[in-house]
Amino acid sequence: MGAYVLRRLGYGVGVVLGVLFLLFLLFFTITAPEDIARKALGDKAPPEAIQTWLENHEYDRPLWPWQDWDENLLFDHYRKMLTFDFGVSDADDSPIIDRIKAGMGPSLSLTVPLLVLGLFVSIPLSLLVAFFRETYIDRMGVFLCVLAMSVSTLLYIIGAQFLIGKVLRWYPISGFDASLAMLPRFLALPVLVGLISGVGGDVRFYRTVFLEESSRDFVRTARAKGAGEARIMIFHVLRNAMIPILTRVVLAIPFLFMGALLLEAFFGIPGLGSMTVDAIQSNDFSTMRTMVYIGSLLFVFGQVATDISYGLVDPRVSVE
């Protein structure tokens, strides 16, 4: 098992290095540091101001190692990213790492309930729909899923805010209060909206998985043994379906941290998601760069965790 984990981690590290290289290409070659400076200071800024800005942000070096082995942006980039030295925001010079630490809590408080509740809602619904496959319940279910999936998340959010916040006045439209008592009030609406916008796609995916597993030969064997449909669904099908479902869940873990971008921004939750949105709107390249890096890091971690969980859950996967 140990060797298996090491191999997966090794490949993951390689991928992270590759991601960093792509980020470098994106943020330093396709757009040069001078452009970033101009965006921050304005197009009309004089060359000296630009030069000062570049020096302050340590961008006043050549790009590639062959230009200057000791001081070049590529090595700087790798060194800083790998040591989590994220520097300061291009927009307001605040330390990025502080904002990340502050933003993680709120993001998690939104996404974790969303994930858990999502599972509790989607899996039973899809089991139900798959149990009644080929009947009109199934067809209705699929149609509703396609319907739900076709509505843009934007519309869900705007609609929910309008309907529940303004018309019915059940919950506050936006805002955030970290105290344990107030938290549910402010999270209720975003979690609800997140659930509704996601349930369509989830149920469709899980339904497909359940149906695929239901048509396998071992289900026919179970039927020939005299097992009832309900037992087949829960004991035989669900067990096998757990593997792809688990994959999906573990892969979603990294996104717990990133926060649901739209939900946070619309509902005023000060997490990593709204931090990213701010970065976009203020052309803050260094924050953007950091967020993509962290997102990738978490994604790779999620994939490695998925592979490892396969080894634990699926007896067919040999981890030697």
Next chain:
Amino acid sequence: MSWLEPHILSNLVTLGLLAGLVFAARVVRAQRLWREAAVELWRRRRFAILVVGVYLLIGLADSVSWTGGVPDDAVGVLPNAPLSVLDRAFLDSREASYSAPFAAVEFYGGDALRHPGGHPLGTDILGRDVFYLSLKGARVALLIGGLTSLIAIPLALLFGVCAGYFGGRFDDFVFFLISTMASMPSLLLLIALIMVMGRSTFSVCIALAVTGWVGFCRLTRAETLKLRELDYIQAARALGVSEAKIIFRHILPNLAHLIVITFVLMFSGLVLSEAVLSWLGIGVDGSWGQMIDGARDELSRQPVVWWNIAAAGSALFGLILAVNSVGDAVRDVLDPRTARES
């Protein structure tokens, strides 16, 4: 280079696409497999296909444009600007500001409209007819979905098939590339690309393509790996058939159903992504996403200005639902594993 105006280019591209469509129709007619699939698709999703067709026609109406022929007293139009069929239909529909659907007077202030009762979906803050704006959004959406897919799918095919078929170092490289790009959260990467490349329609499409090609590439690579081991392919190689012929004659046709399925299913995802980008301020001009973004605050006014967002939202929903519906049916019909009687 005055003859290479943007609108002339757009006209030519539209013509090219139409020609491509006619060609595709002929291919489908000629091959029994595709013909039967098309008939089956029509049988299952008549309504949704018609809806998509309507959107296509509207988009077409907005894609063919020419200059001239504008009466001098037309409001809000530059005299020498190229205008499409759609533009000309709504040529003189400008008001001063907001008005409710079918209203006779302005929303704020109550001044009489130039065309009382003539705006079925009202007008926006600049007085533009909302129905007209919604129709114009169709072309943008089709452009985003279509152009991006036209970039992403061939790219994914090229890399995926070559990696799967030829293997070796190139495959290692492609696999690593895919893994790396797939590890970057696509929305963030998308935003980063647009921040870097600028916010024109073309860059948005390129950015969407760059984030979108990876999934399909993985699929084509995996399929090609499987196909390569099939007996008749091995037989062809043993007989000395050239690699290029094998790829074009045997591998690509077996991927054709995947291409169609992916194209249709990608389409709606792309349009929805663009809506999110518009909301973030980096979308394409004239898209429904932009209309929704611009109309957000209108819902909190007293009294509520709802028709802008309702129109754009419904238009968006209509197209996505129709495409998703057709896409589902396309997958059921073309995927050999799920092919069964409905």
Next chain:
Amino acid sequence: MALLEVRDLRTAFPSKDGMTPVVDGVSFDLERGKVLALVGESGSGKSMTALSTLRLVPKPGRVTSGSVKLDGEELLSLPVTEMRRIRGGRIGMIFQEPMTCLNPVVRVGAQVAEAIQLHESMSKADARSRARELFVEVGIPDPEERLDAYPHHLSGGLKQRVMIAMALSTRPEILIADEPTTALDVTVQAQILDLLRDLQQKRNAAILLITHDLGIVNELADRVAVMYAGRLVEMADRVSLLSDPLHPYTQGLLRSIPALSAPGEPLPEIPGVVPSPDQWPAGCRFSTRCPKRFEPCADQFPAESNPGVGRRVWCHAVAESAGEGAS
């Protein structure tokens, strides 16, 4: 009264042109303690016949008419809960592909125990020891350890033994074996066949054996029924059928078995292919390929004739010659 009486069984699948029959009027008896082999090519409907008796026809197909009586009790109209008691309880079934027929994420011991516990109330510990006894009975070495193995740890032959153990765990009166050895190596085939014969004799169970392999028929069967395109064409006791086949199809099948004593001669074959349902002639379905075809064959389906004790044939040519010779 026979243990299993099947009368005029019809099973069909929906298609563009309505319902396409795959089992089209099959009738036979299975006697207690005897082995009946149902023989035919792929697509002849033999597997579907077996599945139909247990009402396991995969959707969207279904049994459209006919009767299946177990010890006089009609199975086709039984409520589902009753049917489940029959399935695995009084009629066991084993399938062709042991690779995929066992649940990959459940230990095999637990799967056999499940079969037992579905029909008898028993503690888990008791069911497990019963399973162990069964493993011994079907010849699985190291039974205690094997109980906790997962299917992918076992070879094909072992998996099939597990399937047999599972099917026989409830002491059913009938065992349906659908091509039990087709997916196995030849040497393993022989072992499984020996096992089946052994168990059948010990428990006096009736077996409905589905196969396309006449060699297996020779090893195990008491009576043989031959199917072609959804219908029976000949049925007789094993010795008579193999030594003196009457239906031209059966004759063709037997002739095409390579005989070790005649090397170098071209292998006889039955020309043509099995017609698909939309190509079935109105009369005898074999008429398009039959060397003895004459006037009535294409338009009229031959009625059953009984040219000998316990022999049933559906063939105009045979009926003709039987009629001629019976004066």
